[in-house]
Amino acid sequence: MPDQPAWWTRAVVYQVYPRSFQDSDGDGVGDLGGVLQRLDHLADLGVDVVWLSPVYPSPQADNGYDISDYEGVDPTFGSLTQLDELIAALHDRGMRLVMDLVVNHTSDEHPWFVEARSSRDSSTRDWYWWRPPREHMAAGQPGAEPTNWHSFFSGPTWTLDEASGEYYLHLFSRKQPDLNWENPQVRQAVYAMMRWWLDRGVDGFRMDVINMISKEVAPDGHLHDGPPLPGLPYGDGSASFLCGPRIHEFLQEMHREVFAGRPDRLLTVGEMPGVTIEQARLFTDPARAEVDMVFQFEHVGLDFDESKWHPRPLRMRDLKASFGRWQAGLADVGWNSLYWDNHDQPRAVSRFGDDSPRFRRDSATCLATLLHLHRGTPYVYQGEELGMANFPFTSLEQFRDVESLNHHVQAVAHGADPGEVLAALRRMSRDNARTPVQWDTSTNAGFTTGTPWIAVNPDHLEWNAEAQRADPTSVFAHHRRLIALRHEDPVVALGDFTMLLPEHEDVYAFTRSLDGETLLVVCNVSGHEQALAELLPQAGAAELVLGNLPEDDPALLRPWEARVLRVR
Ligand code: TEU
Numbered sequence: 001m002p003d004q005p006a007w008w009t010r011a012v013v014y015q016v017y018p019r020s021f022q023d024s025d026g027d028g029v030g031d032l033g034g035v036l037q038r039l040d041h042l043a044d045l046g047v048d049v050v051w052l053s054p055v056y057p058s059p060q061a062d063n064g065y066d067i068s069d070y071e072g073v074d075p076t077f078g079s080l081t082q083l084d085e086l087i088a089a090l091h092d093r094g095m096r097l098v099m100d101l102v103v104n105h106t107s108d109e110h111p112w113f114v115e116a117r118s119s120r121d122s123s124t125r126d127w128y129w130w131r132p133p134r135e136h137m138a139a140g141q142p143g144a145e146p147t148n149w150h151s152f153f154s155g156p157t158w159t160l161d162e163a164s165g166e167y168y169l170h171l172f173s174r175k176q177p178d179l180n181w182e183n184p185q186v187r188q189a190v191y192a193m194m195r196w197w198l199d200r201g202v203d204g205f206r207m208d209v210i211n212m213i214s215k216e217v218a219p220d221g222h223l224h225d226g227p228p229l230p231g232l233p234y235g236d237g238s239a240s241f242l243c244g245p246r247i248h249e250f251l252q253e254m255h256r257e258v259f260a261g262r263p264d265r266l267l268t269v270g271e272m273p274g275v276t277i278e279q280a281r282l283f284t285d286p287a288r289a290e291v292d293m294v295f296q297f298e299h300v301g302l303d304f305d306e307s308k309w310h311p312r313p314l315r316m317r318d319l320k321a322s323f324g325r326w327q328a329g330l331a332d333v334g335w336n337s338l339y340w341d342n343h344d345q346p347r348a349v350s351r352f353g354d355d356s357p358r359f360r361r362d363s364a365t366c367l368a369t370l371l372h373l374h375r376g377t378p379y380v381y382q383g384e385e386l387g388m389a390n391f392p393f394t395s396l397e398q399f400r401d402v403e404s405l406n407h408h409v410q411a412v413a414h415g416a417d418p419g420e421v422l423a424a425l426r427r428m429s430r431d432n433a434r435t436p437v438q439w440d441t442s443t444n445a446g447f448t449t450g451t452p453w454i455a456v457n458p459d460h461l462e463w464n465a466e467a468q469r470a471d472p473t474s475v476f477a478h479h480r481r482l483i484a485l486r487h488e489d490p491v492v493a494l495g496d497f498t499m500l501l502p503e504h505e506d507v508y509a510f511t512r513s514l515d516g517e518t519l520l521v522v523c524n525v526s527g528h529e530q531a532l533a534e535l536l537p538q539a540g541a542a543e544l545v546l547g548n549l550p551e552d553d554p555a556l557l558r559p560w561e562a563r564v565l566r567v568r
Contacts, residue, residue, distance in 0.1 A: 010493040011048035013379045017343040023448035032078035046483040051098045061175035066107040070193045087201040096203035104209045105176040129169035148225045149237030154406035181213045191257040204267035211272035214244030242274040251290040271295040277329035284334035293335040309424045327497040341381035346432040350390035362560035365478040365548035369562035372482040373521045387475035390432040404429040440466040518567040524557035532557045
């Protein structure tokens with residue numbers, strides 16, 4: 001580590017998913033004007049960085065993660081002038097703006113792909129992955145795709161371009177063709193675009209699926225099939241594209257071309273599904289100059305059986321083991337993001353906590369305490385600070401997300417029971433995180449004066465920002481305290497981490513220590529009282545720094561109670 005710990009060790013990031021944050025023009029879709037109206041909320045919370053999900057021009061096949069112009073703002077979201085205003089307004093309040101960088105793929109409507117598709121000899125043909133049908137098979141025949149890979153959004157990862165008789169690769173939807181990072185022109189075009197944004201004043205990037213940009217290619221240009229997936233005519237291609245052979249080279253080149261010599265106020269976050277701890281150390285070792293931190297997925301896969309659509313109950317011991325391994329693995333080198341929620345995950349209080357009326361507030365604040373007291377940079381996803389919960393979906397028509405809709409079609413086509421598919425969507429769909437932020441009790445929760453693009457959760461009458469800002473015991477107020485604690489106490493930012501009671505199913509406890517100071521964090525992650533004095537006698541003499549329930553018997557932990565204690 002350099003002499004001074006990086007600023008982002010003390011920082012908290014807030015993710016804005018603009019489509020669902022605040023609408024300012026009544027079209028039912030959130031926009032930059034809306035973000036500008038709600039800056040007080042972010043300033044009150046005390047966050048340091050705003051990560052803005054994509055606002056670029058896009059056909060919106062994947063809500064903006066399919067970009068057709070990297071250097072503009074989609075009219076749905078506003079204008080470049082408003083984005084400049086947002087940068088300035090955030091900077092005025094001491095916050096930074098991190099943009100979403102989606103460069104594993106573009107939209108199929110991006111001029112680069114339109115040109116690439118126009119003919120086999122087009123100037124950008126090689127900017128994407130084109131391959132002929134599988135040997136001895138006719139183009140378009142089922143199974144003729146160049147590899148057997150299953151798309152993240154169901155179906156094959158290849159779509160046939162009829163005109164040229166070749167397939168193009170898309171790890172996500174067919175409207176998201178993968179860029180060919182082997183081609184140096186692609187890389188230079190991306191770096192130039194990144195410099196353009198930094199010159200405009202943005203403070204860094206959250207890099208979408210950045211560990212997928214290098215694919216493993218055989219010397220003859222072939223890509224390899226993956227092992228078959230149960231119940232599907234596809235295979236798992238991830239060994240060919242997760243942390244591929246040139247990934248570190250590409251990120252080091254990006255660093256040299258884009259970030260070297262820039263002020264260290266910048267932040268780079270690599271979103272990396274499937275990244276291992278060993279890889280994460282390499283990606284975030286400052287000496288290697290790749291990215292500042294990873295955003296990894298291990299803990300949000302612990303409740304999957306064969307896939308996210310076959311969820312199983314989470315075992316707290318698994319979560320502890322996972323968090324513990326990451327804390328230990330990056331203890332001396334590297335840095336991790338800490339999150340429960342984002343726009344791709346169901347709501348944390350419904351998934352890891354208990355969203356029943358009795359425990360919703362207490363479990364939301366308990367989970368927040370647990371997360372924010374780890375070593376790493378915490379992320380708050382819009383609405384998480386209000387304890388927003390999953391949506392009570394009852395029918396397919398209520399879903400909007402391409403991943404959910406495609407999964408439903410594919411699963412039912414392969415014989416799944418539609419009722420069971422709907423139940424899995426209700427629990428795991430990304431749309432759970434995408435319902436509008438609940439600002440107040442008015443129509444549409446104050447999100448829009450029009451018809452919202454996705455339904456507002458009816459629970460907004462009780463769960464909303466206005467009510468919580470006035471309530472010192474609210475989930476919002478608790479987040480504010482946790483964020484302030486990280487700002488004030490160097491132990492929270494930099495202390496060593498030691499897991500306690502690793503086998504205990506209901507009590508999540510750990511210490512953080514720095515320069516002779518120790519914080520003991522004890523969280524009851526269950527709906528039953530726990531005998532703290534017996535489990536951790538050292539808690540008895542400790543001083544309460546922060547808790548999520550009013551002080552009571554120090555020997556007991558009430559359901560979902562969390563305490564941060566200072567041990568002398
Ligand atoms: O997601 C990366 C990713 O692999 C998963 O989170 C995925 O979205 C899905 O949830 C798997 O079940 C990023 C973005 O965050 C996501 O919104 C985009 O859809 C995706 O990349 C493609 O750009």
